[in-house]
Amino acid sequence: MSEPSRPTRTGTPRRAVIVGGGLAGMLAAAACRAFVDDVTIVERDELPGGPEPRKGLPQARHAHMLWSGGANAIEALVPGVTGGLLDAGARRIPLPSGVVTLSPEGWYRRWPESHYVMGCSRDLLDWAVRERVLRDERIQVISRAELLGLTGDTSKVDGVRLRLADGTEQRLAATLVVDAGGRASRGPQWLRELGAGAVRELTVDAGVVYASRFYRAPKGSENCPIISIQADPRLPRPGQVATIIPIENQQWLVSLSGTRGGRPTDDESAYVDFAKSVRHPLVGELLAHAEPLSEIAVTRSTVNRRRFFEKVRNAPEGFVALGDALTALNPVYGHGMSVAALGALALRTELRRSGVAAPGFARRAQRAVARPAGVAWALATGQDIFFPGSRGRRPHAVDRLLSRYVNRLAETSTGSYYMAKAVSDVMTLQAGLGRLVTPGVLLAALRGPLRPQLEGPPLTAEELAILMSGDPGADPAPAPGGP
Known part of the structure; x- marks a missing residue:
């Protein structure tokens, strides 16, 4: 569906203020631009002019999966971005045929394509979106600015208070304020200062380090696949994961992770050994033949x-x-970017x-934005609460029952294309959790x-020979953030 034309109004202009200039903020700006007179993005850092690291995004050094549900949402919000990514070297990787995955229930088969994932660095993705969004003259960025409230x-809410780069403070009027400020957001505090009710918060922390x-x-x-060795939360050991994602410039982005008691470090001498020590040594064996292009980046957020x-009272x-x-x-599930994209798309739908x-617009929009977030939350925490040493919300009887059902779905997926497609519908966020309790899925789970x-x-054999060859071929461009 095409965007409506820019509204014609008299009187006070309508402005959307977006808190944060990262991927979520740029997509929120794209969602709002056709429904207001102008959009102002407030960003604490200086945004790079190309596909380069951003100061406020240390997690960009780690593997990012843009599932097809999120990629489709981004394309709907920013037409042409998918083609731009592919032209810049990103890969459109078919699922499940382009992925080799050891799940908690065993190896998934590489069934014919039903979904896809985009393989690229986070720097490239952010730049591809940012460059297109900021072409719109209705959108401006205030960089090196701190949002005070x-x-x-x-x-x-009728505006925001800012502290600018020169130390001066400014009030910016707004018809709509979208908080896309990431993990560091102070949204609950800002609402409390206005007299709204408390924002209820839940956490599940498996202590994962990347x-x-x-x-x-x-x-x-x-054309070789993504390789992912997943953890099994039922085992009495830390949950350790090893993943290789092919990205632009003839590179692999490798991410190792582990929960409390089994975390990776930046020790170069131990990196490959850690990869070999997870549930299957495949990733470690491939890295033993590969040439590193960067230092090891570690994150704990x-x-x-x-x-x-x-659900806030007096919102x-x-x-x-x-x-x-x-x-x-938890980034291991690869849903953060897709949730942001689907949330922005839901915001645009409500604006339209x-x-x-x-x-009542804000409450309806907030509920719509929360729906895809709730699906991803259930998928992530339904695993993380079972790892040894996990903190925060603890599993109860319903969690254990649901976990057994999900395990059955995963087991069935290893030998049933129908079930693999149904699970992928949800994992890629192209369908809600209700997809997993349809009559056909229930019957397939019963059959196994x-x-x-x-x-x-x-x-x-050909793929394995190539992956184990260690032949670098032609020199690629330097790795993002690398030497």
Whole structure:
């Protein structure tokens, strides 16, 4: 559906203020631009002019999965971005045929394509979106600015207070304020200062630490799959994961992770050994033949946190939170970017339906934005609460029952294309959790796998030879953030 033409109005101009200039903020700006007179993005850092690291995004050094549900949402908000990414070297990787995954229930088969994932660095993705969004003359960025708080009262947010780079303070009027400020967002505090009720918050913290590194991909590996060795939360050991994602410039982005008691570090001498020590040594064996292109980057900001803005008492009009400001997720599940994109798309749908100034708009929009976030929250925490040493919300009887059902779905997926597609519908965020309790899925779960378990990774002999060759081929461009 095409965007409506820019509204023609008299009187006070309508402005949307977006807190944060990252991926979620740019997508929120794209969602709002056709429904207001102008959009102002307030960003604490200086945004780079190209596909380069951003100061406020240390997690960009780690593997990012843009599932097809999120990629489709981004394309709907920013037409042409998918083609731009592919032209810049990103890969459109088919699912499940382009992925070799050891799940808690065994190796998944590489069934014919039903979904896809985009393989690229976070720097490239952010730049591709940012460059297109900022072409719109209605959108401006105030860089190196700190948001001090909201203005208005319990009935209506009517602007924000800023501290600019020169130390001066400024009030910026707004019809709508979108909090896309990420994990560091102070949205609950800002609302409390206006007199709104408390924002209920839940956390599940498995204590995950990431250690990631860029490698040169072997010559001829352009069509080789993503490789992911997943953790099994039922085992009495830390949950450890090893993943290789092919990205632009003939590179691999490798991320290792582990929960409390089994975390990776930036020790170069131990990196490959850690990769070999997870549930299957495939990733470590491939890295032993590959050439590193960067230092090892480590991050610990991985707690799952859900803020229920949609349930706040006395919530004012004119304020909506999305992205990590609403729901921050353990990156191992790869849902953060897709949740932000789907949230922004839901915001645009509500703007189109009623307009930014309609009574009750903010509450309806917040509920719509929260729906895809709730799906991703359930998928992430349904695993993380079972790892040894996990903190925050603890599993109860319903969690254990649901976990057994999900395990059955995963087991069936290893030998049933129908079930693999149904699970992928939800994992890629192209369907809600209700997809997993339809009659067909229930019947397939009752039948179980239709084929026997695979005994090893489903790689062809040709793929394995290429991946193990260690032949770098032609020199690629330097890795993002690398030497």
